[in-house]
Amino acid sequence: MIPNLLRIEKHIDSPTEKFKVMKESQNQVAVDQIFKTKPHISVRNLNVYLTKNHILKNVSLDIPDKAITCIIGPSGCGKTTLLKTFNRLLQNSVDVKIEGEVLVDGVNIHGKDVEVENIRKKMGLLSQRPCPLPMSIFDNVAYGPRIHGTRNKRKLYEIVKNQLEAVGLWEEVKERLKAPAIRLSIGQQQRLCLARGLAVSPEIILGDEATSALDPIATTKIEQLFLSLKKEYSIVLVTHTLRQARRIADYVAFMYMGELIEFGSATEIFTNPKHQLTRDYIGGSFS
Amino acid sequence: MEEKIFKALMMAATMIIVVSLFMIIVAVVKRGLPAMSWDMVSKIPGGGFYIGKEGGLLNAIIGSLYIVIGSITLGLSFSLPIVLYINLYLPEKSRLAQFTRLSFDVLFGIPSIVYGAFGFTLMVYLGLRSSLFAGILTVTFLIVPILIRSIDEVVRRVPKEMMDAALSLGATRSEIIKPILRQVAPGIITAIILSVGRGIGDAASVLFTAGYTDSIPTSLSQPVATLPLAIFFQLSSPIVEVQDRAYAAALILTFIVLVLSLAGRYYSRKFSKNKI
Amino acid sequence: MNKIRYNNYRKIKELVLRNSMLFLTVISLSFAVIIGISLYYKSVPILDQQSLWSLLSGESWRPLKGEFGFYPFIMGTLWVTGIAILISLPLCLLSAIYLSEYAAPYIKKIVFPMVDVLAGIPPVVYGVWGILVVVPFISTTLAPHFVEFSTGYSVLAGAIVLAIMIIPLMISVFIEIFDALPGGLREASLSLGATNWQTIKKVVLRKSFPGLAAAVILALSRAFGETIAVLMVCGNVSEVPNSVFDPAYPLPALIANNYGEMMSIPMYDSALMLSALLLFVIILAFNAISRLVLIRIEKNFAL
Structure with a gap:
């Protein structure tokens, strides 16, 4: 029922499993057609429990490389939780239990020897409200490179300039790089946060309803940035607004009550959803 | 009705x-x-603090200053790591964090005379005499619970998204201490103001440990006078001039405390304005 | 190569910082235990000689003869703190209800900073105030109506000073408790046609009773341990007081007053440390109980 984008695993023996795999490999053909490249993040049978609530139920999903994937679904469906497992920000509470695997470039990030800092460095995070660090505009962008060992002032300046240019903020702030980041408008702050994330040269950008606090103009700016950034980065966005997903998504994952209901290319999901729930959600029967 | x-x-x-x-x-x-007079704040007492009619309170003013500066420095270097540890490293709702908070809440209620008695025992055990160092140590015991409680209060309110933002850049937990401290700096100042108020005004804790002297200490091992002790000791003197010194000290102390509480208000208001 | 070394440096730095912080935290947790043990260790000599019960119930305090009866001091503490609570509880309760249920915002804006200032005034200044104002008032104005003679240095003077001192603590915890009550509770009562006052009496006070009790215990333990201010105004005569105009000698005052001579008389320091231990244990227990109650209340209301 759930279109599982599993690649065939070696350890499948039982007949029923084999049948499932057959079904899935039929699916796989379609997927291979829509995937131009290897998946960047692969989620395998992910279960997450918060206190005793089952937040994510056996989610398996492949996030394609160099494309925008939008995760949609009604609030409380587990979108944000899924996103946070990608860079292991979820484990910060005693009540969290995580089962299953999240593979980034083939490495299970919940494995024992994995250094969490390296995983997080690979992924830039944009949260719901922009969170500039309590320091100057320059220092915000330079924060990441600095902790990773770049001390050279000219180099830092280069990085900051490049990333601020990349998010279209350079012209607006080049006169006041030393000003506290908190003085920027909220839309500028969000672009600053994006630049800050890009400065550690990640491969993936995670956005958690990154435009929900912004006005329409700022939202458009951020969306256009995403569209131009997808040439170099894999982008995963959790979004509450269907219209945004329509505007920018290449792939769409629809979640409901902790389950992944449907995953496919944006055109497919929006024009011809396979599942009744997806149809209802996209048709606006619930939100 | x-x-x-x-x-x-x-x-x-x-x-x-x-x-x-x-x-x-x-x-x-x-x-x-x-x-009050200029001599009161610029001279040390002449002819003995209990009987001498001359001089002022400079010994007590400087002594209080030494004690407060010493104990705030020492206290911060204990309380900051503890607060940061329970907020940064321990997961939310961790038992250890909750227990630590409770235990400092309880320690906050322990009267200063008990800290004084404990400080005295410790002093005897270590073979120290009553001195500036022993006084600083005792006042540190007294203010660490206040520092921890009030700094914890502000660090807890740091938006989780901000920590996540720094962590998601690949920072280790110890590397996000700097931005967090910057974020809560006004809160830390408020906490310091609060504990300066408590530390500078308390007599019972230093009664056993600081000793009392007419001169200004030049090393950590010399006894030291403080303003509250100056009030307490000199008030019981039969000589009016000495009593005057006590009342002047009470005035100075009250003034300091009023200024501190105004400053605390100002800073905490500034802090709430900057909160996102 | 450099990169690897830098990453190792980061890893080591993280490990060292993390563990030293954990170490400090654990040490700090044992702090209360260390205080308890060291005070106990100091009071062992006298406990070896006499039973705790005989010390607590003994009425005579003659250190030179080796008689250490704590009874007058315990009674002195109970008198002073009991009356202090009797004075400040109604004041705080009435004022807290007023401030949280009736008062206009501008009144709160005036009163709250003042309560803050009151909390910040050092004990010794309260003592000065007691000597300057309360003691003369009692000896010249109040006491002549009731007893033949009082110096003014009395249970009542100590209690009044102490009552004012614990007001900030009590009132701020009271207001916190009232504010923590879910607003829906009041609205539910009001919408049933109850008046504001009925709502306060029947709903607000009843619902917040455990919290108020915890706050009183907290204030009580603060009062128990208050030393200097009480010591300055309560007379310090080691007899059980018979009226509020008699002098009293509370336990903390006993410790503070005798530190000078305690090393020269055998068992004296042990007896004083025992009284410090008593204070410590009682106040620790009181504080722990009331804090636990308050934490539970906070949690329940938050849900």
Whole structure:
């Protein structure tokens, strides 16, 4: 029922499993057609429990490389939780239990020897409200490179300039790089946060309803940035607004009550959803 | 009807509380102001603090300053790591964090005389005499619970998204200490102001440990006078001039505390303005 | 190569910082235990000689003869703190209800900073106030109506000073408790046609009773331990007081007053440390109980 984008695993023996795999490999053909490249993040049978609530139920999903994937679904469906497992920000509470695997470039990030800092460095995070660090505009962008060992002032300046240019903020702030980041408008702050994330040269950008606090103009700016950034980065966005997903998504994952209901290319999901729930959600029967 | 009577009573009760504050300040100012003079704040007592009629309170003012600076420095270097550890490293709702908070809440309630007695035992055990160092140590015990409680209060309110933002850049937990401290700096200042107030005014803790002297200590092992002790000891003197010194010290102490509480208000308001 | 070394440096730095912070935290947790043990260790000599019960119930305090009866001091503490609570509880309760249920915002804006200032005034200044105002008032104005003679240095003087001192603590915890009550509770009662006052009496006070009790215990333990201010105004005569105009000698005052001579008389320091231990244990227990109650209340209301 759930279109599982599993690649065939070696350890499948039982007949029923084999049948499932057959079904899935039929699916796989379609997927291979829509995937131009290897998946960047692969989620395998992910279960997450918060206190005793089952937040994510056996989610398996492949996030394609160099494309925008939008995760949609009604609030409380587990979108944000899924996103946070990608860079292991979820484990910060005693009540969290995580089962299953999240593979980034083939490495299970919940494995024992994995250094969490390296995983997080690979992924830039944009949260719901922009969170500039309590320091100057320059220092915000330079924060990441600095902790990773770049001390050279000219180099830092280069990085900051490049990333601020990349998010279209350079012209607006080049006169006041030393000003506290908190003085920027909220839309500028969000672009600053994006630049800050890009400065550690990640491969993936995670956005958690990154435009929900912004006005329409700022939202458009951020969306256009995403569209131009997808040439170099894999982008995963959790979004509450269907219209945004329509505007920018290449792939769409629809979640409901902790389950992944449907995953496919944006055109497919929006024009011809396979599942009744997806149809209802996209048709606006619930939100 | 009943409501009206009680409302009148309530307003009366509030009035009594407000009035008693003014009574205290008025009493201290009325008695202390005539005793104030430039000598009072610029000279050390002459001819012995209990009988000498000459001189002023400089020994106690400087002594209090030394004690407060020393104990705040020492106290911060204990409390900051503890607060950061329970907020940064321990997961939310961790038992250890909750227990730590509870235990400092409880320690906050321990009276200063007990800290004084403990400090004294420790001092004897270590073979120290009553001295500036022992006084600093005891006052540190006294203020660490305040520092921890009030700094924890602000660090807890740091938006989780901000920590996540720094962590998601690949920072280790110890590397996000700097931005967090920057974020809560006004809160830390408020906490310091609060503990300076407590530390500078407390007599019972340093009664056993600081000793008392007419001179200004030049090393950590010399005894030291403080303002509250100056009040306490000199008030019981039969000589009016010596008593005057006590009342002047009370005035100075009250003034310091008033300024501190104004400053604390100012800073905490500034802090809440900057909160996102 | 450099990169690897830098990453190792980061890893080591993280490890060292993390563990030293954990170490400090654990040490700090054992702090209360260390205080308890060291005070106990100091009071062992006298406990070896006499039973705790005989010390607590003994009425005579003659250190030179080796008689250490704590009874007068315990009674002195109970008198002073009991009356202090009797004075400040109604004041605080009435005022807290007024401030949280009736008062206009501008009144709160005036009163709250004043309560803050009151909390910040050092004990010794309260003592000065007691000597300047309360003691003369009692000896010249109040006491002549009731007893033949009082110096003014009395249970009542100590209690009044102490009552004012614990007001900030009590009132701020009271207001916190009232504010923590879910607003829906009041609205539910009001919408049933109850008046404001009925709502306060039947709903607000009843619902917040455990919290108020905890706050009183907290204030009580603060009062128990208050030393200097009480010591300055309560007379310090080691006899059980018979009226509020008699002098009293509370336990903390006993410790503070005798530190000078305690090393020269055998068992004296042990007896004083025992009284410090008693204070410590009682106040620790009181504080722990009331804090636990308050934490539970906070949690329940938050849900």
